[in-house]
Amino acid sequence: MTDATTGPATGPAAALYRSVALIRGFEQRAIELVRAKVVLGGIHPYTGQEAIAAGTCAALRPDDVITSTHRGHGHVLAKGADPARMMAELAGRTTGLNRGRGGSMHAADFGVGVLGANAIVGAAVPIAAGAAWAFRRAGSDRVALSYFGDGAVSQGVVLETFNLAALWRVPVVLVCENNGFATSMRTADTVAGSILGRAAAFGIPARTVDGTDPEAVLDATAEAVAHARTGRGPTLLECTTYRFDAHHTWEHTARPRYRTDAEVAAGRARDPLEIQGARIPATTRDAIDAELAELLDRAVRFACESPHPDPATALDHLYATGMRARAGAL
Amino acid sequence: MPNLSYLKALNRAIGDEMDRDPDVCVFGEDVGVAVTHATAGLLKRFGPERVLDTPISEQAFTSFATGAAMAGLRPLIEFQIPALLFLVFEQIANQAHKFSLMTGGQTRVPVTYLLPGSGSRESWAGQHSDHPYSLFAHVGVKTVVPATPSDAYGLLATAIRDDDPVVVFAPSGALGVREDVDFAGLAPVPLGVGRIHRGGTDVTVVAVGHLVHDALAVAEELAGSVSVEVFDPRSLFPFDWSGLAASLERTGRLVVVDDSNRSCGIGAEIVATAAEEMRLIAPPRRVTRPDGAVLPFARGLDLACQPTRAQLRAAVEKAVKAG
Numbered sequence: 001m002t003d004a005t006t007g008p009a010t011g012p013a014a015a016l017y018r019s020v021a022l023i024r025g026f027e028q029r030a031i032e033l034v035r036a037k038v039v040l041g042g043i044h045p046y047t048g049q050e051a052i053a054a055g056t057c058a059a060l061r062p063d064d065v066i067t068s069t070h071r072g073h074g075h076v077l078a079k080g081a082d083p084a085r086m087m088a089e090l091a092g093r094t095t096g097l098n099r100g101r102g103g104s105m106h107a108a109d110f111g112v113g114v115l116g117a118n119a120i121v122g123a124a125v126p127i128a129a130g131a132a133w134a135f136r137r138a139g140s141d142r143v144a145l146s147y148f149g150d151g152a153v154s155q156g157v158v159l160e161t162f163n164l165a166a167l168w169r170v171p172v173v174l175v176c177e178n179n180g181f182a183t184s185m186r187t188a189d190t191v192a193g194s195i196l197g198r199a200a201a202f203g204i205p206a207r208t209v210d211g212t213d214p215e216a217v218l219d220a221t222a223e224a225v226a227h228a229r230t231g232r233g234p235t236l237l238e239c240t241t242y243r244f245d246a247h248h249t250w251e252h253t254a255r256p257r258y259r260t261d262a263e264v265a266a267g268r269a270r271d272p273l274e275i276q277g278a279r280i281p282a283t284t285r286d287a288i289d290a291e292l293a294e295l296l297d298r299a300v301r302f303a304c305e306s307p308h309p310d311p312a313t314a315l316d317h318l319y320a321t322g323m324r325a326r327a328g329a330l
Numbered sequence: 331m332p333n334l335s336y337l338k339a340l341n342r343a344i345g346d347e348m349d350r351d352p353d354v355c356v357f358g359e360d361v362g363v364a365v366t367h368a369t370a371g372l373l374k375r376f377g378p379e380r381v382l383d384t385p386i387s388e389q390a391f392t393s394f395a396t397g398a399a400m401a402g403l404r405p406l407i408e409f410q411i412p413a414l415l416f417l418v419f420e421q422i423a424n425q426a427h428k429f430s431l432m433t434g435g436q437t438r439v440p441v442t443y444l445l446p447g448s449g450s451r452e453s454w455a456g457q458h459s460d461h462p463y464s465l466f467a468h469v470g471v472k473t474v475v476p477a478t479p480s481d482a483y484g485l486l487a488t489a490i491r492d493d494d495p496v497v498v499f500a501p502s503g504a505l506g507v508r509e510d511v512d513f514a515g516l517a518p519v520p521l522g523v524g525r526i527h528r529g530g531t532d533v534t535v536v537a538v539g540h541l542v543h544d545a546l547a548v549a550e551e552l553a554g555s556v557s558v559e560v561f562d563p564r565s566l567f568p569f570d571w572s573g574l575a576a577s578l579e580r581t582g583r584l585v586v587v588d589d590s591n592r593s594c595g596i597g598a599e600i601v602a603t604a605a606e607e608m609r610l611i612a613p614p615r616r617v618t619r620p621d622g623a624v625l626p627f628a629r630g631l632d633l634a635c636q637p638t639r640a641q642l643r644a645a646v647e648k649a650v651k652a653g
Contacts, residue, residue, distance in 0.1 A: 065401075099434030106432040115400055116433060123425055126390045130397025137355075137379055138402070157421075160390030167385065318470070320430045320438030320493040323568060325470060 016214040017276040019054035023074040046074035048244035051272035053078035055217025065113040067124035072117030080112035084299040093306035122155030132172040143228040145173040151182025166202040169233035184258035199236035211239030212270040242267030331510040339479035343486040358408035368446040392421035412448040426495040438493040448499040459625035467567035472496040477542035479509040484519030503540030522568035530559030533583040582611035592618040612653025615645040
C-alpha cells in the first residue's frame with residue numbers, strides 16, 4: 001500500500017492522503033465561514049477523525065451507500081460529494097447539495113450514495129440497514145455502511161438494529177467512531193460494558209481499529225465489506241479516534257471544560273494527516289496540497305457567490321408528490 | 331352482491347397492491363399468522379421476502395422501512411396497537427416525513443403505516459385505546475381515517491401508491507362495518523377528497539372514522555325535524571377544505587365529532603378554519619374526548635370519555651337553535 005519510495009502521483013496511499021487532506025481543508029474553511037457568519041447554525045467539526053471517513057469510503061464501491069451523523073462532512077466528502085456544492089449547502093445556498101434545505105447536519109447526495117447525515121444520534125443506523133436489506137432483496141451485492149458515534153451505542157434503536165441486522169444477515173457495515181466523548185461525557189461514563197460487547201451479544205463479528213490510521217481503517221473495512229457482500233451479514237468496527245476541535249463551533253463562545261489541554265495535545269499528536277502524509281513522497285504531498293488549496297478556494301467562492309433561496313420556495317419539496325401545504329397566515 | 335367487511339377490505343387492498351407492484355412489502359409483528367387479520371394469507375401468497383415478521387423492535391423496523399423505501403421499495407408496516415405510534419413518532423415525524431424537504435427533493439419515503447384497530451377496543455385500557463391521528467395531521471404526515479369498507483380499500487390502496495409516508499388509521503369501531511360491494515368496482519380513493527354520506531340543509535356534521543356511522547344514525551333520528559348533512563373528510567391531512575366550504579354554503583352550521591382529545595385535536599382545526607374562512611350562521615361546536623384523556627379500563631369509564639350519539643344530537647340541536 002505504501003508508496004513513499006516508489007512515489008507515483010496517484011495510487012492508493014496518495015488517494016487516501018488526498019481524501020484526509022480534503023476533509024481537513026474543508027473543515028478549516030468551514031470553521032472560518034462559521035466565524036464570518038457565512039455559515040449559520042455552526043458545524044460539528046470532523047477534524048482529527050478524517051482517517052475513518054477516508055479509509056472506510058476507500059473500501060466502498062460508488063454504488064454502495066452510507067448514512068452519516070451530525071458530524072458528517074467527512075463522510076459525505078469521502079464518498080465523493082462535490083466540495084463546492086457541500087460548502088454551498090453549509091452556506092444555505094440554492095446550489096448546495098440539498099438546495100440549502102439540509103445544511104451541515106442533513107447533507108445528502110444520493111447521486112454518490114450518501115443517504116443523508118442525521119441530526120438524531122443513532123437514528124440513521126436502521127435506515128442504512130433497511131437500504132442494505134432492499135439491495136439484497138433486489139439480488140444485488142451492494143452494501144450500506146452506517147457511521148455513528150460512541151454516544152449512539154446507548155441508543156435503543158441502534159441496538160434494535162444490531163439484532164435485526166444479525167438476524168436477517170443484512171449487508172451492512174456498522175462503523176462506530178469512538179472519539180472518547182458523547183459531547184462532553186467520557187465514553188467510560190456513558191457506556192456500560194464495552195462497545196464490542198454490544199456486537200458480541202448479537203453474534204456480530206466486531207473489532208477495534210486504529211481510527212487515526214487511514215490504511216488500517218481501509219483494511220478492516222475492506223474485510224467487513226467483503227463479509228457483507230458475500231451474504232454473511234453485518235460487522236461492527238469500533239474506530240478509536242480523537243476529535244481535535246470542539247463538539248460544535250459554539251464551544252468557542254461557551255467554552256465548556258471537559259478535557260485538559262494536555263489531553264488535547266496528546267490527541268492531536270496522532271494526526272491522520274501526518275500519518276498518511278508520511279507514506280507518500282513529499283513532492284506528491286505538496287502537489288496534492290496545492291491542488292486542494294485551489295479546489296477549496298474555489299469551493300468557498302462558489303458558496304459565497306451562489307444565490308440564497310427565494311423565501312417563497314421555503315416549503316418546496318415538503319412532499320415528494322408535490323402536494324402543497326396551506327400557508328400559515330392568510 | 332358480495333358483502334365486504336372493513337377488515338377484509340384492508341386485507342384485499344394490501345393483496346391487490348402487492349400483486350400490482352412487486353416493490354410493495356409488509357413488515358410487522360405477527361404479520362405471518364395475521365394476528366389482526368389484515369395480513370391474512372399474504373405470507374403464503376407472497377413469501378417471506380415480501381411479508382416479514384419482525385422482532386418486537388418498532389423503532390428499528392420503522393426506520394428500516396424508511397431505508398428500504400429510499401432504496402426503491404414500498405413498505406407497509408402494520409402496528410397492532412395505535413399507542414406504538416408514540417414509540418415511533420421520531421421515526422415517522424422526525425425522519426421519514428422530513429427527508430424529502432431536508433434533502434432538497436433528492437429522495438422519497440413511500441411507507442404506509444397501517445393501524446388496524448385504532449381507538450377504544452372495548453376495555454383495552456390506557457395504553458391500547460388511543461386514536462392519535464391529530465398528532466400526525468399536526469406535523470403534516472398524510473393521515474387517513476376511512477369509515478367504510480370501500481373507502482378502507484380505496485384509501486389504503488392510494489396510501490400504498492403514494493410517494494410520501496402515509497398513516498392509515500382503521501378505527502376499531504369501524505372494523506365490524508360491512509358493505510355490499512361489487513369487487514370490480516373497488517378502486518383507489520384520492521387523499522383530500524371528502525365524501526357526503528347524506529345530504530342535508532340545516533347543519534353539517536363532520537364525522538371522523540367510525541363516528542360517521544354514529545352521525546348517520548343521529549341524522550336519521552332527527553330526520554323529521556332537522557336536515558343533517560354528514561360530511562366524512564376521509565383523510566385528515568390533506569383535508570378537503572373546499573368540500574367542507576361547499577357543504578357550509580348549503581347549511582351554514584357546523585358540528586364536528588372526533589374521537590381524539592379536545593385540545594389541539596383535528597376538531598379544533600376544522601372549527602377554526604371554518605370560522606376563519608367559511609360561511610357560518612351559528613357558532614360551530616365540537617364533540618370530542620375530554621382534554622388530555624387517558625381511556626380508563628372499566629367499560630363504563632371508557633365509554634364516558636368517547637363522543638356519544640347523545641352528545642352529538644345535543645350539539646346539533648344547539649347549533650340549529652343558535653342560528
